[in-house]
Structure formats: structure tokens, C-alpha cells
Amino acid sequence: MIPVQHYLVLAAGLFSIGAIGVLVKRNVLTMFMCIELMLNAVNLTFVAFSRHLGRIDGQIFVFFVMTVAAAEAAVGLAIIVALYRNRETLNVDEASSMKW
Amino acid sequence: MIDQIIFYTLAFIIVAMSLMVILARNAVRSALYLISALLGFAALYIRLQAELLAGVQILVYVGGIMVLFLFVIMLVSVRTMEHQARQTRQWKAAVVIALGVAAELIYLIVRGGSIFVTKQPPDALLTKSQNTQVVGEALYSTYLLPFEIASVLLLVAMIGAVVLAKKKI
Numbered sequence: 001m002i003p004v005q006h007y008l009v010l011a012a013g014l015f016s017i018g019a020i021g022v023l024v025k026r027n028v029l030t031m032f033m034c035i036e037l038m039l040n041a042v043n044l045t046f047v048a049f050s051r052h053l054g055r056i057d058g059q060i061f062v063f064f065v066m067t068v069a070a071a072e073a074a075v076g077l078a079i080i081v082a083l084y085r086n087r088e089t090l091n092v093d094e095a096s097s098m099k100w
Numbered sequence: 101m102i103d104q105i106i107f108y109t110l111a112f113i114i115v116a117m118s119l120m121v122i123l124a125r126n127a128v129r130s131a132l133y134l135i136s137a138l139l140g141f142a143a144l145y146i147r148l149q150a151e152l153l154a155g156v157q158i159l160v161y162v163g164g165i166m167v168l169f170l171f172v173i174m175l176v177s178v179r180t181m182e183h184q185a186r187q188t189r190q191w192k193a194a195v196v197i198a199l200g201v202a203a204e205l206i207y208l209i210v211r212g213g214s215i216f217v218t219k220q221p222p223d224a225l226l227t228k229s230q231n232t233q234v235v236g237e238a239l240y241s242t243y244l245l246p247f248e249i250a251s252v253l254l255l256v257a258m259i260g261a262v263v264l265a266k267k268k269i
Contacts (some may be wrong), residue, residue: 002107007148008209010111014118016202021122025192028126029173033134036165037118040141051148056238059150059231063239066160067250071257073165077172078264084176085267 007048014041028083028092032076039069106147114140127173135166152232 014037021034043062050058083095101152117137124130138161145154 002103002147005209006111007144009116009173009206012205012209013115013202014189016198016205017118019201020180020195020198023198024122024191027127029169029176030121030130033121033130033169036121037121037134037137037195040138040161046145046152047145047148047150050150056234058116059153059235060238060243061152062150063130064246064250066156067254068166071253072259073102073168074261075264078261080123080172081265089228090176 004052008045011041011044011048014038014044026091026093028080028090028095031092032080033075036069036073039065075085103147107144107146110143112145113137128170131166131169131173138162138166150231152235179190181230 018034018036018041021037022031025031025034045066046058046062046065048058049054078079080090084090087095089095114137117133117140120133121130121137124133138157142154142157142162145151145157
């Protein structure tokens with residue numbers, strides 16, 4: 001029986017790795033992958049607490065997180081395709097016309 | 101003992117694969133490393149008695165989302181990506197901020213360990229019947245309204261994706 005803290009530390013580390021990726025990478029596709037990694041770290045926290053507390057609610061929440069992740073991936077990838085078609089680039093620094 | 105070995109092996113694999121997602125120069129390789137990490141997550145879910153979630157993780161994430169990613173990576177030219185700057189100039193500040201957040205989270209979890217009492221969890225709800233049955237009952241009774249809202253969200257996302265990716269409407 002692994003204590004729940006170990007799962008939480010693992011999830012925190014993975015979340016931070018994802019955050020570093022979002023901040024450091026300039027390729028918009030890789031940034032998206034890092035966001036998926038962060039979402040999965042949060043999912044791991046939910047499932048670990050669900051096991052720890054003996055309640056099913058955490059697993060239900062993971063379902064909704066997965067739903068939102070799927071919707072986000074579909075819309076985000078559509079935006080990336082549109083961006084590539086109009087700008088011929090995948091670098092987020094070059095798509096800054098909406099920046100203040 | 102066998103629990104610890106499995107957990108730490110899986111944790112090591114997931115962390116290594118996640119680091120490779122960041123360090124890989126090619127987006128295709130990043131996607132493949134992320135698929136490995138997601139499979140590790142699925143194995144952890146099985147260890148946590150969430151068998152249905154492990155299956156859904158593989159079906160939705162690996163089979164759906166990541167395949168979509170790979171399609172888009174193949175759609176846009178890979179050569180365009182290679183010529184562009186891969187990292188931003190403020191990467192030092194980014195690493196400092198993210199490591200600070202990680203240290204803070206880990207400090208809080210370690211110091212707050214006394215509130216997570218390590219006891220045999222109340223298995224009544226989780227092992228009363230099969231995991232799929234328990235999840236299904238909760239999803240269609242307590243969480244019926246969020247479930248329906250999620251279906252509307254998926255519809256909206258589908259329409260939005262079609263409208264955005266289409267050349268001429």
C-alpha cells in the first residue's frame with residue numbers, strides 16, 4: 001500500500017514538468033502536449049484521492065477532465081491548422097498580432 | 101514490497117518519458133514519448149483500482165487525442181518546425197518559476213503528511229461491486245446533469261473544430 005503523498009509528489013512533479021514545457025517551448029504543438037501532461041498529472045491526483053478516501057467521486061471528475069481535454073484538443077488542433085494555413089508557421093512568437 | 105517496486109518503476113518511467121517530451125527536438129518524438137507516459141498513467145490507475153479509467157485513458161488519450169496530434173504533426177510540414185527557434189529567450193526565468201512551484205508543492209505535501217493518515221482505505225464503496233458498475237451508477241444518478249452538459253460541450257467543440265479548420269464555410 002503506497003501512501004497517498006507519494007502519488008501527490010509524483011503528480012506535482014509531473015505538473016511542474018508540463019508547466020516548464022509550456023513556458024519554454026515555442027512550438028505550439030509541443031506546448032499542447034505539455035498541457036495534456038499537466039491535465040494527466042491532475043487526473044492522477046484525483047484518482048489517488050479517490051483511492052485514499054474510498055469514494056468514487058474523484059474518478060467521475062477524471063471523466064469530465066478527459067472530456068474537456070478531448071474538446072480542447074479538437075478545437076486547439078483546429079486552431080493550429082488554421083494558423084499554419086494562414087501564417088505558414090508554428091512558432092507562437094510569430095503569431096502575436098492579438099498581443100497587447 | 102512488490103507494491104513499492106511496481107510504483108517506483110512506473111513513476112520513474114513516467115517522469116523520464118515526460119522529461120523526454122520536453123527535451124526531444126522533434127515533435128513526432130515528443131508525441132511518442134507522451135504516449136509512453138500516458139500508458140504509464142494507465143498502469144498507475146490499475147494499481148489504484150480504477151480499472152475503467154485505465155481503459156478509458158488508453159482508448160481516449162492514446163487512441164484518440166494522441167493520434168489526432170500525430171495527424172496534425174504529419175499534416176503541417178515537419179521541416180518548417182526544424183528551422184524555427186525551439187526555445188524562448190526567457191527560458192531561465194521559466195525554469196526558475198516552475199521549479200519554485202514544484203518545490204512549494206512538494207514542501208507542502210511533505211510537511212502536511214500528518215493529515216494524510218496512512219491507513220487501510222475504506223474499501224466499501226470501491227470494492228462493493230465492479231469498478232465499471234460503481235462509476236456508471238454514479239455517472240447516471242448523482243452526476244447526471246454534468247454528464248449531459250459534457251455531451252453539449254463535446255457537440256460545441258465538434259462544431260467549432262469543423263468551422264475553424266474548414267477553408268470556406
